[in-house]
Amino acid sequence: MSVNLTSPIFHDINAARAHLEAQRWPNGPVCVHCGSQNVTRLQGKSHRTGLIHCNDCELPFTVTLGSVMERSKIPLTKWVLGLQMKRRSALVALATAFTLTLSGPVFAQAKKPS
Secondary structure, X not given: OOOOOOOHHHOOHHHHHHHHHHHHOOOOXXXXXXXXXXXXXXXXXXXXXXXXXXXXXXXXXXXXXXXXXXXXOOOHHXXXXXXXXXXXXXXXXXXXXXXXXXXOHHHHHHHOOO
């Protein structure tokens, strides 16, 4: 299991934001304040990239709000890379633990007659 480092989500901040939004909101943005799907993306020079406005509670939010990425100085591309690597290593660790449990010393001792 390896991470494809040539993927745009690791180099383009807009692709990284789109990836995080797709992971967090598979059916489109949902307001983190009130849970409404009645939202509008704010665009233009007067708004920061990725800002979304809730039309029900009138509060702005982004995909990073309420996460460890909120107010972070680390670029989203680095966060996505770190999260992907952590996810991959967790899967490898789980597979290794499963393999060791079934065929390793623990399994051999469990089958050994007393």
